[in-house]
Amino acid sequence: MKNDRSGPKSGPKRERKPDSKPSTKREPRSGDSAGPKKDYKSDAKSGVGSAAKREQRLELESSLKKDFRSQSKLGAKTPPKTNPKRESAAVAKKDFGTEAKPAPKKESGGSFSPKLGLTRPGPKPPEARKSAPDTKTERGPTQAFPPKRYINVYLALGSNMGDRKANLLEAALSIDKNVGKIARKSRIYETEPWGKTDHDSYLNQVLMVNTTLDPRDLLEVITHIEQEMGRVRTEKWAPRTIDIDILFYGKRVIRDKGLDIPHPELHKRAFVLVPLMEITPELEHPVLKLPIDELYMACKDPAEVVMID
Numbered sequence: 001m002k003n004d005r006s007g008p009k010s011g012p013k014r015e016r017k018p019d020s021k022p023s024t025k026r027e028p029r030s031g032d033s034a035g036p037k038k039d040y041k042s043d044a045k046s047g048v049g050s051a052a053k054r055e056q057r058l059e060l061e062s063s064l065k066k067d068f069r070s071q072s073k074l075g076a077k078t079p080p081k082t083n084p085k086r087e088s089a090a091v092a093k094k095d096f097g098t099e100a101k102p103a104p105k106k107e108s109g110g111s112f113s114p115k116l117g118l119t120r121p122g123p124k125p126p127e128a129r130k131s132a133p134d135t136k137t138e139r140g141p142t143q144a145f146p147p148k149r150y151i152n153v154y155l156a157l158g159s160n161m162g163d164r165k166a167n168l169l170e171a172a173l174s175i176d177k178n179v180g181k182i183a184r185k186s187r188i189y190e191t192e193p194w195g196k197t198d199h200d201s202y203l204n205q206v207l208m209v210n211t212t213l214d215p216r217d218l219l220e221v222i223t224h225i226e227q228e229m230g231r232v233r234t235e236k237w238a239p240r241t242i243d244i245d246i247l248f249y250g251k252r253v254i255r256d257k258g259l260d261i262p263h264p265e266l267h268k269r270a271f272v273l274v275p276l277m278e279i280t281p282e283l284e285h286p287v288l289k290l291p292i293d294e295l296y297m298a299c300k301d302p303a304e305v306v307m308i309d
Contacts, residue, residue, distance in 0.1 A: 051174070057097040088191050150210045152183070152217065154247040154280075156272050157205045158261075160193065161241045167229065171242050172207060174225045179218065180211030186275035188309040194269065199239050205306070206247070206275040219259055222246070247276065251286045262287060270301040 155175065159167040168188060176182045186206045193199040211218065222244040229242045247263045254261040266272045267288060273296040276283070281293040288295065 021052075096250045106309065132225070146296045150180070150212060151250045153180070153205045154212050154248050154276065154283075155179075155209060155210045155222070156242040156243075156247050156266075156276075157207065158202045158245075158271075159241060160200045160202045161239050168203060168244050171225060171231060171244060172205075174228070174242075175209060175222070178221050178225065179213060182208045183210050184208040184279045186278045187307050189233050189271065189275055190306045191271035192306050194271070194303070202271065204271045204275060204305075206272070206279060208279055215246070215252070215254055215259060215261060216256075217227050218246065218249070247272065253286050267295045268301060270296070270297065270299055270303050270305050273299055274305040 132236075157168050157236050159169075159170050159171075165188065172182065172185065184207070189204050191204055193202060213221065226240075226242055228246055231242055232239050245263055246261055247266050249261045252261060262285060263272075266276075267285065273292060277292045277296050282291050284291050285295060290298075
Protein backbone atom coordinates (compact mmCIF):
# COMPACT_ATOMS: atom_id res chain seq x y z
CA MET A 1 0.00 0.00 0.00
CA LYS A 2 1.13 3.49 -0.77
CA ASN A 3 1.06 6.28 1.78
CA ASP A 4 -0.80 9.22 0.35
CA ARG A 5 0.80 12.02 2.38
CA SER A 6 1.46 14.53 -0.27
CA GLY A 7 -2.09 15.09 -1.34
CA PRO A 8 -4.91 16.64 0.59
CA LYS A 9 -7.17 14.48 2.62
CA SER A 10 -10.40 13.67 1.08
CA GLY A 11 -12.26 13.51 4.42
CA PRO A 12 -14.61 16.23 5.75
CA LYS A 13 -13.14 19.31 7.57
CA ARG A 14 -13.77 19.78 11.28
CA GLU A 15 -15.51 22.97 12.33
CA ARG A 16 -13.72 25.06 15.06
CA LYS A 17 -15.76 25.62 18.17
CA PRO A 18 -15.93 29.14 19.54
CA ASP A 19 -13.94 29.84 22.77
CA SER A 20 -15.83 29.57 26.02
CA LYS A 21 -14.02 32.68 27.41
CA PRO A 22 -15.96 36.00 27.19
CA SER A 23 -14.79 38.55 24.75
CA THR A 24 -12.98 41.62 26.17
CA LYS A 25 -14.03 43.86 23.34
CA ARG A 26 -16.41 46.71 24.41
CA GLU A 27 -19.61 47.00 22.53
CA PRO A 28 -20.22 50.39 20.95
CA ARG A 29 -22.41 52.83 22.93
CA SER A 30 -24.91 55.25 21.69
CA GLY A 31 -22.71 58.28 22.45
CA ASP A 32 -19.61 56.94 20.74
CA SER A 33 -18.58 58.52 17.51
CA ALA A 34 -19.08 56.49 14.44
CA GLY A 35 -15.67 57.38 13.02
CA PRO A 36 -12.69 55.15 13.05
CA LYS A 37 -11.00 54.54 16.45
CA LYS A 38 -7.65 56.07 17.13
CA ASP A 39 -4.87 53.71 17.92
CA TYR A 40 -3.23 55.27 21.04
CA LYS A 41 -0.74 52.44 21.41
CA SER A 42 0.68 53.03 18.02
CA ASP A 43 0.78 56.82 18.67
CA ALA A 44 2.63 56.29 21.94
CA LYS A 45 5.14 54.06 20.24
CA SER A 46 5.66 56.50 17.48
CA GLY A 47 5.75 59.57 19.91
CA VAL A 48 2.97 61.48 18.20
CA GLY A 49 0.66 61.86 21.29
CA SER A 50 3.37 62.96 23.71
CA ALA A 51 4.65 65.67 21.35
CA ALA A 52 1.14 67.11 20.98
CA LYS A 53 0.65 67.25 24.76
CA ARG A 54 4.01 68.94 25.19
CA GLU A 55 3.10 71.57 22.63
CA GLN A 56 -0.22 72.23 24.39
CA ARG A 57 1.52 72.62 27.77
CA LEU A 58 4.10 75.04 26.35
CA GLU A 59 1.37 77.14 24.75
CA LEU A 60 -0.53 77.29 28.06
CA GLU A 61 2.58 78.34 30.01
CA SER A 62 3.43 81.06 27.51
CA SER A 63 -0.12 82.45 27.65
CA LEU A 64 0.00 82.51 31.50
CA LYS A 65 3.32 84.36 31.42
CA LYS A 66 1.91 86.93 29.02
CA ASP A 67 -1.13 87.48 31.26
CA PHE A 68 1.10 87.86 34.37
CA ARG A 69 3.35 90.39 32.61
CA SER A 70 0.39 92.43 31.44
CA GLN A 71 -1.11 92.46 34.99
CA SER A 72 2.21 93.48 36.60
CA LYS A 73 2.52 96.41 34.17
CA LEU A 74 -0.94 97.62 35.08
CA GLY A 75 -0.14 97.33 38.84
CA ALA A 76 -2.58 94.57 39.57
CA LYS A 77 -1.57 92.09 42.19
CA THR A 78 -2.54 88.49 42.35
CA PRO A 79 -4.78 87.76 45.30
CA PRO A 80 -2.89 85.95 48.09
CA LYS A 81 -3.82 82.49 49.07
CA THR A 82 -6.12 82.46 52.07
CA ASN A 83 -6.63 79.93 54.81
CA PRO A 84 -10.24 79.69 56.03
CA LYS A 85 -9.17 78.79 59.58
CA ARG A 86 -6.89 81.79 59.87
CA GLU A 87 -9.56 84.09 58.43
CA SER A 88 -12.11 82.95 61.04
CA ALA A 89 -9.57 83.41 63.86
CA ALA A 90 -8.70 86.92 62.63
CA VAL A 91 -12.39 87.89 62.45
CA ALA A 92 -12.98 86.62 65.98
CA LYS A 93 -9.95 88.52 67.29
CA LYS A 94 -11.11 91.73 65.56
CA ASP A 95 -14.59 91.40 67.04
CA PHE A 96 -13.13 90.81 70.54
CA GLY A 97 -10.95 93.93 70.27
CA THR A 98 -13.72 96.26 69.12
CA GLU A 99 -16.50 95.02 71.36
CA ALA A 100 -16.60 96.72 74.76
CA LYS A 101 -17.11 94.09 77.43
CA PRO A 102 -17.66 94.99 81.10
CA ALA A 103 -14.64 94.17 83.25
CA PRO A 104 -15.33 91.56 85.92
CA LYS A 105 -15.53 92.89 89.44
CA LYS A 106 -12.51 92.14 91.58
CA GLU A 107 -12.88 91.06 95.13
CA SER A 108 -10.66 92.57 97.78
CA GLY A 109 -7.44 90.62 97.90
CA GLY A 110 -8.21 88.62 94.70
CA SER A 111 -6.19 88.51 91.50
CA PHE A 112 -7.53 88.83 87.93
CA SER A 113 -6.17 86.81 85.00
CA PRO A 114 -6.79 88.53 81.59
CA LYS A 115 -6.01 85.35 79.66
CA LEU A 116 -8.46 83.13 81.51
CA GLY A 117 -10.93 85.85 82.45
CA LEU A 118 -11.16 84.49 85.99
CA THR A 119 -10.87 86.16 89.36
CA ARG A 120 -9.31 84.29 92.22
CA PRO A 121 -11.38 84.79 95.36
CA GLY A 122 -9.74 86.92 98.06
CA PRO A 123 -10.51 87.06 101.77
CA LYS A 124 -14.14 87.18 102.76
CA PRO A 125 -15.59 90.57 103.72
CA PRO A 126 -16.38 91.19 107.41
CA GLU A 127 -20.13 90.67 106.81
CA ALA A 128 -19.53 87.21 105.35
CA ARG A 129 -17.25 86.28 108.21
CA LYS A 130 -19.86 87.22 110.76
CA SER A 131 -22.61 85.31 108.98
CA ALA A 132 -20.47 82.17 108.55
CA PRO A 133 -21.37 79.43 111.05
CA ASP A 134 -18.92 78.98 113.89
CA THR A 135 -17.55 75.44 113.81
CA LYS A 136 -15.32 75.84 116.88
CA THR A 137 -16.07 74.05 120.10
CA GLU A 138 -18.40 76.05 122.28
CA ARG A 139 -16.95 77.20 125.57
CA GLY A 140 -18.34 78.82 128.63
CA PRO A 141 -18.55 82.60 129.12
CA THR A 142 -15.14 84.21 129.46
CA GLN A 143 -14.33 87.09 131.76
CA ALA A 144 -14.02 90.40 129.94
CA PHE A 145 -10.93 92.34 131.01
CA PRO A 146 -10.85 96.10 130.47
CA PRO A 147 -7.99 97.38 128.31
CA LYS A 148 -4.85 98.37 130.17
CA ARG A 149 -4.56 102.07 130.84
CA TYR A 150 -1.16 103.63 131.30
CA ILE A 151 -0.75 106.34 133.94
CA ASN A 152 2.08 108.86 134.11
CA VAL A 153 3.66 108.52 137.52
CA TYR A 154 6.39 110.82 138.88
CA LEU A 155 8.89 109.29 141.31
CA ALA A 156 11.63 111.06 143.33
CA LEU A 157 14.87 109.13 144.03
CA GLY A 158 17.45 110.03 146.71
CA SER A 159 20.58 108.42 148.18
CA ASN A 160 23.23 109.53 150.71
CA MET A 161 24.95 106.22 151.60
CA GLY A 162 27.56 104.19 149.75
CA ASP A 163 27.98 104.74 146.01
CA ARG A 164 25.10 107.22 145.67
CA LYS A 165 25.23 107.47 141.86
CA ALA A 166 25.31 103.68 141.45
CA ASN A 167 22.37 103.40 143.85
CA LEU A 168 20.31 105.76 141.71
CA LEU A 169 21.17 103.82 138.55
CA GLU A 170 20.28 100.47 140.15
CA ALA A 171 16.97 101.82 141.43
CA ALA A 172 16.09 103.21 137.98
CA LEU A 173 16.79 99.85 136.32
CA SER A 174 14.63 98.03 138.85
CA ILE A 175 11.79 100.53 138.39
CA ASP A 176 11.92 100.17 134.60
CA LYS A 177 11.69 96.39 135.01
CA ASN A 178 9.01 96.09 137.73
CA VAL A 179 6.95 99.29 137.54
CA GLY A 180 6.93 100.45 133.91
CA LYS A 181 8.89 102.10 131.13
CA ILE A 182 10.79 105.24 132.07
CA ALA A 183 9.59 107.93 129.66
CA ARG A 184 11.64 110.84 131.04
CA LYS A 185 14.35 111.31 133.64
CA SER A 186 16.07 114.39 134.99
CA ARG A 187 19.76 114.96 135.55
CA ILE A 188 21.31 114.14 138.92
CA TYR A 189 21.45 116.93 141.49
CA GLU A 190 23.38 117.18 144.77
CA THR A 191 21.59 118.81 147.73
CA GLU A 192 22.02 119.33 151.45
CA PRO A 193 20.26 116.86 153.78
CA TRP A 194 16.71 117.74 154.75
CA GLY A 195 15.64 117.77 158.38
CA LYS A 196 19.01 116.85 160.00
CA THR A 197 22.01 118.68 158.63
CA ASP A 198 24.67 116.49 160.24
CA HIS A 199 24.32 113.75 157.57
CA ASP A 200 26.03 113.44 154.21
CA SER A 201 24.59 115.30 151.23
CA TYR A 202 22.11 113.61 148.93
CA LEU A 203 22.01 112.85 145.23
CA ASN A 204 18.48 113.30 143.84
CA GLN A 205 16.70 112.51 140.57
CA VAL A 206 13.08 112.53 139.29
CA LEU A 207 11.61 109.93 136.86
CA MET A 208 8.40 109.93 134.83
CA VAL A 209 7.20 106.32 134.43
CA ASN A 210 4.33 104.85 132.37
CA THR A 211 2.69 102.19 134.51
CA THR A 212 -0.48 100.09 134.71
CA LEU A 213 -0.16 99.44 138.45
CA ASP A 214 -2.74 100.94 140.78
CA PRO A 215 -1.45 103.25 143.55
CA ARG A 216 -1.44 100.61 146.31
CA ASP A 217 0.44 98.04 144.16
CA LEU A 218 2.87 100.75 143.11
CA LEU A 219 3.64 101.55 146.75
CA GLU A 220 4.27 97.87 147.50
CA VAL A 221 6.65 97.48 144.52
CA ILE A 222 8.81 100.51 145.34
CA THR A 223 8.94 99.49 149.02
CA HIS A 224 10.18 96.05 147.93
CA ILE A 225 12.87 97.69 145.75
CA GLU A 226 14.07 99.77 148.72
CA GLN A 227 14.31 96.67 150.90
CA GLU A 228 16.24 94.72 148.26
CA MET A 229 18.77 97.57 148.01
CA GLY A 230 19.39 97.42 151.78
CA ARG A 231 17.27 100.21 153.21
CA VAL A 232 16.39 99.79 156.86
CA ARG A 233 13.80 102.16 158.35
CA THR A 234 14.90 103.22 161.85
CA GLU A 235 14.03 106.88 162.24
CA LYS A 236 12.42 109.56 160.08
CA TRP A 237 15.51 111.49 158.93
CA ALA A 238 17.99 108.62 159.08
CA PRO A 239 20.55 108.12 156.26
CA ARG A 240 19.46 105.70 153.52
CA THR A 241 20.90 103.81 150.54
CA ILE A 242 17.84 104.61 148.46
CA ASP A 243 14.63 106.54 149.00
CA ILE A 244 11.74 106.38 146.48
CA ASP A 245 8.72 108.69 146.91
CA ILE A 246 5.53 108.93 144.81
CA LEU A 247 5.09 112.57 143.81
CA PHE A 248 2.13 112.37 141.38
CA TYR A 249 -0.12 109.56 140.13
CA GLY A 250 -1.69 111.18 137.10
CA LYS A 251 -4.12 113.82 138.38
CA ARG A 252 -5.47 111.73 141.19
CA VAL A 253 -5.64 112.89 144.79
CA ILE A 254 -5.35 110.06 147.34
CA ARG A 255 -5.31 110.41 151.10
CA ASP A 256 -5.18 106.95 152.62
CA LYS A 257 -3.32 105.21 155.42
CA GLY A 258 0.36 105.22 154.43
CA LEU A 259 -0.47 106.61 150.94
CA ASP A 260 -0.60 110.36 150.28
CA ILE A 261 -0.73 111.48 146.62
CA PRO A 262 0.39 114.09 145.65
CA HIS A 263 3.28 114.11 148.09
CA PRO A 264 2.25 116.54 150.87
CA GLU A 265 5.69 118.22 151.18
CA LEU A 266 6.90 118.44 147.54
CA HIS A 267 6.02 122.14 147.12
CA LYS A 268 8.27 122.94 150.09
CA ARG A 269 11.40 121.11 148.91
CA ALA A 270 13.75 122.61 146.36
CA PHE A 271 15.59 119.29 145.76
CA VAL A 272 12.23 117.92 144.43
CA LEU A 273 10.99 120.96 142.52
CA VAL A 274 14.23 121.63 140.57
CA PRO A 275 14.56 118.18 138.86
CA LEU A 276 10.77 118.01 138.45
CA MET A 277 10.73 121.43 136.79
CA GLU A 278 13.44 120.21 134.36
CA ILE A 279 11.28 117.45 132.81
CA THR A 280 7.76 118.93 133.17
CA PRO A 281 7.63 122.65 134.10
CA GLU A 282 3.97 123.07 133.06
CA LEU A 283 2.61 120.15 135.07
CA GLU A 284 -0.19 121.42 137.31
CA HIS A 285 -0.49 120.42 140.92
CA PRO A 286 -3.98 118.82 141.27
CA VAL A 287 -4.55 120.35 144.71
CA LEU A 288 -2.74 123.69 144.59
CA LYS A 289 -3.73 124.28 140.93
CA LEU A 290 -0.34 125.81 140.09
CA PRO A 291 2.33 124.64 137.62
CA ILE A 292 5.67 123.37 138.89
CA ASP A 293 7.70 126.39 137.80
CA GLU A 294 5.43 128.75 139.79
CA LEU A 295 5.62 126.47 142.80
CA TYR A 296 9.40 126.66 142.62
CA MET A 297 9.30 130.46 142.45
CA ALA A 298 7.06 130.50 145.57
CA CYS A 299 9.20 127.92 147.43
CA LYS A 300 11.03 129.27 150.53
CA ASP A 301 13.57 126.44 150.82
CA PRO A 302 17.05 128.08 151.07
CA ALA A 303 18.99 124.86 150.28
CA GLU A 304 21.25 124.89 147.26
CA VAL A 305 20.56 122.41 144.45
CA VAL A 306 23.62 121.72 142.26
CA MET A 307 23.43 119.74 139.02
CA ILE A 308 26.33 117.27 138.75
CA ASP A 309 25.27 115.11 135.74
